[in-house]
Amino acid sequence: MPNPETTADGSTVDVLIRLLDDDVPVPAYAHPGDAGADLVTTVDVELPPQGRAVVPTGVSIALPDGYAAFVHPRSGLAAKHGVTIVNAPGTVDAGYRGEIKVTLLNTDPEQAVKLARGDRVAQLVIQRVERARFLRAETLPGSHRGEGGFGSSGGFAGR
Ligand SMILES: O=c1ccn([C@H]2C[C@H](O)[C@@H](COP(=O)(O)OP(=O)(O)OP(=O)(O)O)O2)c(=O)[nH]1
Numbered sequence: 587m588p589n590p591e592t593t594a595d596g597s598t599v600d601v602l603i604r605l606l607d608d609d610v611p612v613p614a615y616a617h618p619g620d621a622g623a624d625l626v627t628t629v630d631v632e633l634p635p636q637g638r639a640v641v642p643t644g645v646s647i648a649l650p651d652g653y654a655a656f657v658h659p660r661s662g663l664a665a666k667h668g669v670t671i672v673n674a675p676g677t678v679d680a681g682y683r684g685e686i687k688v689t690l691l692n693t694d695p696e697q698a699v700k701l702a703r704g705d706r707v708a709q710l711v712i713q714r715v716e717r718a719r720f721l722r723a724e725t726l727p728g729s730h731r732g733e734g735g736f737g738s739s740g741g742f743a744g745r
């Protein structure tokens with residue numbers, strides 16, 4: 587049985603975590619190879635139709651420099667109940683030591699969604715990130731795309 591915390595090349599990154607609540611689990615990868623470790627809400631919450639709420643997860647982490655964590659929605663909650671994350675993916679900076687929070691949004695126009703303490707509401711993806719040194723320039727090197735954006739390659743079904 588492969589270790590779910592280990593990638594195919596065997597690499598992991600150690601991340602210190604504080605559990606701020608008695609019952610909160612250490613975020614876990616559900617399957618080997620999963621990119622996201624699930625985060626729970628530590629509060630009961632009811633999201634009214636098209637309503638949002640910021641929920642606590644009961645964890646804070648210390649990422650090594652050069653890493654960031656991204657708070658992504660869970661696809662099942664999105665597909666079954668229309669629940670997503672307002673600022674998806676939320677960015678957790680390496681220097682952040684506060685509690686990780688999730689800004690949930692119920693996109694359903696009619697159905698309220700009830701979530702209970704302990705429900706998995708988001709997944710945390712840890713990634714290496716570069717920091718840029720922005721070098722001012724008067725002109726930029728040419729490219730195939732050029733300045734074409736926002737649908738310049740075509741829309742869908744002829745539109
Ligand atoms: O989904 C999220 C997104 C962010 N954060 C925390 C970690 C992050 O380091 C901090 C700030 O996030 P961000 O930079 O996205 O927000 P901001 O509005 O720019 O706040 P700040 O001025 O504090 O940077 O809030 C969360 O707990 N959950």
Ligand SMILES: [Mg+2]
Nearest residue numbers: 677678679682
């Ligand atoms: Mg910021």
